[in-house]
Amino acid sequence: MSETKIQTMEEFAAASGISRPTVSKYFNDPGSVRDSTRQRIEKALLLFDFRPNIFAINQNRRSTKNIGIIVPYLADPFFAEMARMIERQCIDAGYWPILFSSHGQRQSEINALETLRSLKPAGALIAPLGRASDLELIRKFADDVPTVTFDSNQEIGEVFVGSNNSQSIGLIVEYLCRTGEPPCFFETAPVNPNAIRRRKAYVEAMERLGQTPEIIHAGEQSWDFEQTGLNEGKRVIAERKLPSNTVLCSNDRIAIGFLAAAYQMGLRVGRGPGCAMRIAGHDDHPWSRFTCPPLTTVSQDYSAIVETSVEKLFEIMNSGVRKPKREETLFDGKLVLRESA
Amino acid sequence: MSETKIQTMEEFAAASGISRPTVSKYFNDPGSVRDSTRQRIEKALLLFDFRPNIFAINQNRRSTKNIGIIVPYLADPFFAEMARMIERQCIDAGYWPILFSSHGQRQSEINALETLRSLKPAGALIAPLGRASDLELIRKFADDVPTVTFDSNQEIGEVFVGSNNSQSIGLIVEYLCRTGEPPCFFETAPVNPNAIRRRKAYVEAMERLGQTPEIIHAGEQSWDFEQTGLNEGKRVIAERKLPSNTVLCSNDRIAIGFLAAAYQMGLRVGRGPGCAMRIAGHDDHPWSRFTCPPLTTVSQDYSAIVETSVEKLFEIMNSGVRKPKREETLFDGKLVLRESA
DNA sequence: CAGAATTCTTTACGCGCGTAAACTTTTACT
DNA sequence: AGTAAAAGTTTACGCGCGTAAAGAATTCTG
Numbered sequence: 001m002s003e004t005k006i007q008t009m010e011e012f013a014a015a016s017g018i019s020r021p022t023v024s025k026y027f028n029d030p031g032s033v034r035d036s037t038r039q040r041i042e043k044a045l046l047l048f049d050f051r052p053n054i055f056a057i058n059q060n061r062r063s064t065k066n067i068g069i070i071v072p073y074l075a076d077p078f079f080a081e082m083a084r085m086i087e088r089q090c091i092d093a094g095y096w097p098i099l100f101s102s103h104g105q106r107q108s109e110i111n112a113l114e115t116l117r118s119l120k121p122a123g124a125l126i127a128p129l130g131r132a133s134d135l136e137l138i139r140k141f142a143d144d145v146p147t148v149t150f151d152s153n154q155e156i157g158e159v160f161v162g163s164n165n166s167q168s169i170g171l172i173v174e175y176l177c178r179t180g181e182p183p184c185f186f187e188t189a190p191v192n193p194n195a196i197r198r199r200k201a202y203v204e205a206m207e208r209l210g211q212t213p214e215i216i217h218a219g220e221q222s223w224d225f226e227q228t229g230l231n232e233g234k235r236v237i238a239e240r241k242l243p244s245n246t247v248l249c250s251n252d253r254i255a256i257g258f259l260a261a262a263y264q265m266g267l268r269v270g271r272g273p274g275c276a277m278r279i280a281g282h283d284d285h286p287w288s289r290f291t292c293p294p295l296t297t298v299s300q301d302y303s304a305i306v307e308t309s310v311e312k313l314f315e316i317m318n319s320g321v322r323k324p325k326r327e328e329t330l331f332d333g334k335l336v337l338r339e340s341a
Numbered sequence: 342m343s344e345t346k347i348q349t350m351e352e353f354a355a356a357s358g359i360s361r362p363t364v365s366k367y368f369n370d371p372g373s374v375r376d377s378t379r380q381r382i383e384k385a386l387l388l389f390d391f392r393p394n395i396f397a398i399n400q401n402r403r404s405t406k407n408i409g410i411i412v413p414y415l416a417d418p419f420f421a422e423m424a425r426m427i428e429r430q431c432i433d434a435g436y437w438p439i440l441f442s443s444h445g446q447r448q449s450e451i452n453a454l455e456t457l458r459s460l461k462p463a464g465a466l467i468a469p470l471g472r473a474s475d476l477e478l479i480r481k482f483a484d485d486v487p488t489v490t491f492d493s494n495q496e497i498g499e500v501f502v503g504s505n506n507s508q509s510i511g512l513i514v515e516y517l518c519r520t521g522e523p524p525c526f527f528e529t530a531p532v533n534p535n536a537i538r539r540r541k542a543y544v545e546a547m548e549r550l551g552q553t554p555e556i557i558h559a560g561e562q563s564w565d566f567e568q569t570g571l572n573e574g575k576r577v578i579a580e581r582k583l584p585s586n587t588v589l590c591s592n593d594r595i596a597i598g599f600l601a602a603a604y605q606m607g608l609r610v611g612r613g614p615g616c617a618m619r620i621a622g623h624d625d626h627p628w629s630r631f632t633c634p635p636l637t638t639v640s641q642d643y644s645a646i647v648e649t650s651v652e653k654l655f656e657i658m659n660s661g662v663r664k665p666k667r668e669e670t671l672f673d674g675k676l677v678l679r680e681s682a
Numbered sequence: 683c684a685g686a687a688t689t690c691t692t693t694a695c696g697c698g699c700g701t702a703a704a705c706t707t708t709t710a711c712t
Numbered sequence: 713a714g715t716a717a718a719a720g721t722t723t724a725c726g727c728g729c730g731t732a733a734a735g736a737a738t739t740c741t742g
Binding site for chain 1: 729731739
């Protein structure tokens with residue numbers, strides 16, 4: 001490994017015996033040069049481990065290889081995990097993923113969008129905050145940059161990929177009704193359309209089954225779901241406001257808070273004898289297998305959502321044309337039976 | 342808001358009636374121009390909302406305003422939260438934070454370092470993976486780029502900021518001994534120096550108190566702490582290998598797994614009568630208040646660690662000289678009493 | 683083997699901005 | 713008011729690369 005200080009493509013081209021434009025071509029797409037020249041370049045690459053200046057590249061390329069990823073709340077392992085999978089897939093496809101978190105805050109999302117814009121990305125994958133989003137801003141962004149939205153369906157951009165909340169909620173409502181008292185639905189102030197769709201799906205499923213839907217709406221709009229679930233859960237239990245001994249929570253993080261509330265109020269949760277109540281969630285959150293008792297829930301198909309999102313994005317990016325009609329892809333959830341319900 | 346398409350600084354300078362070099366000066370440091378000119382520029386900024394091309398800026402600046410952040414595992418809310426705080430502080434100081442996660446994997450950390458390097462950052466804040474790290478690579482990186490390491494002390498770079506494990510473990514060991522059976526120490530294969538230091542601190546604290554240290558070492562090296570805590574916890578409990586009814590876990594995530602294990606094995610956890618065992622953790626992890634029962638633990642001073650890390654980094658960056666001696670700043674933990682111990 | 687098709691080399695320009703130097707204008711202060 | 717210091721303007725260059733055009737070299741046809 002020679003330690004010659006190759007700094008520019010000019011120098012590298014000279015050292016490898018290939019002209020600079022050809023070397024440039026190689027870095028843009030190694031397959032675009034003849035086999036023999038590619039081998040010569042790669043041999044030189046081993047000797048000097050040169051990397052083109054990323055800023056100069058992006059300044060001159062018509063379109064960068066940057067792909068922006070914006071998730072609403074990175075401290076939620078659900079999104080962290082999705083972000084990780086998206087990153088990997090982008091890298092594998094030769095792109096340069098850049099990750100932003102909105103930290104649950106409107107202003108952070110706006111900042112992320114602006115920063116991302118200045119990176120002149122080739123495309124973007126955005127999971128909007130939801131209620132707190134500046135929808136017009138995101139829409140304008142999506143007008144200029146090929147964009148796929150996921151997780152939270154906000155009628156933005158050409159493509160949305162997410163979960164079939166209607167199906168998945170239907171699944172668990174049916175299960176809960178079949179195996180015990182029909183569930184009531186516990187939600188915090190809905191931060192995004194998923195929450196609203198799930199409530200709607202709950203009502204429809206209950207009515208389909210000839211049951212009376214009961215909704216407990218509690219807490220303020222916040223991404224601190226566990227805390228809200230805990231506080232409001234304790235309150236509801238203390239005030240004996242629970243219309244059913246079975247509680248379906250709008251998502252797993254709320255359910256985790258509710259489980260803690262039940263525990264702290266001395267209620268045993270589970271479906272066995274001696275249990276005072278059942279609690280179920282939605283998402284199959286990474287933590288849900290470690291709760292006490294482990295949480296019964298419906299899984300979201302993370303990897304399918306991610307894979308499809310990225311594929312669709314590449315489609316838009318490569319086609320160059322706008323889709324005439326907005327496209328939605330929804331994946332079904334699967335029942336995950338654990339002990340809490 | 343005129344929608345004139347101002348694209349370059351040249352155009353913007355013309356529109357604002359200021360020369361381009363002065364405008365450039367303004368964007369580098371708004372305080373470096375006269376008040377009156379700054380106001381004229383900012384007035385124009387409102388009209389045209391122009392932003393300098395980030396690639397052109399970084400290509401020409403001697404040193405960029407980029408600051409790299411590498412955390413070992415972003416799906417851990419502990420790191421997600423730290424990353425968020427670091428980002429904020431960098432932005433407030435006029436820098437451009439770029440976040441990477443090593444995803445618990447050696448290769449991801451290496452990739453992050455290489456990518457970061459090509460971004461020619463002004464500085465970097467790195468929480469190394471630990472055992473899995475390519476230490477030589479990080480060291481070489483730190484030789485070239487002003488670097489502060491945090492969380493995991495690997496003898497890298499000029500400055501480390503982290504927790505005083507010796508003090509914090511001492512604190513909880515003393516508490517546990519004072520209020521019940523002396524604790525045994527439960528750990529998974531140590532992924533980083535913190536784990537090792539904590540074990541050592543446990544042994545020292547126990548000996549100081551005249552007790553016999555008992556260490557349960559279980560599981561493989563992995564960042565999937567909860568799962569390991571659960572699996573190994575169940576095994577240890579089933580095999581009756583617990584030397585004490587009080588278990589101090591190496592960190593909260595392991596403790597969360599162990600709590601689940603105890604629950605699934607039918608052991609009631611807590612310090613009250615009727616409880617079979619006590620479980621304590623370390624870190625005051627965001628989730629630890631939602632476990633059943635809520636987890637007794639020692640807090641790490643997140644925000645102090647973050648603030649100091651960033652401050653020290655700015656010091657190094659601005660001083661321009663290497664510190665003659667490696668500097669370590671450690672923060673004390675505080676006892677967080679909840680119900681699990 | 684000739685001719686066509688590819689691929690490479692040479693040459694040149696420009697991206698948008700940082701930065702330096704020389705000069706001019708504005709401000710601060712005696 | 714006069715003068716020095718500070719801040720602005722003008723001019724010019726270069727960063728490292730993408731990219732285009734024209735010509736030379738190579739490889740692919742039949």
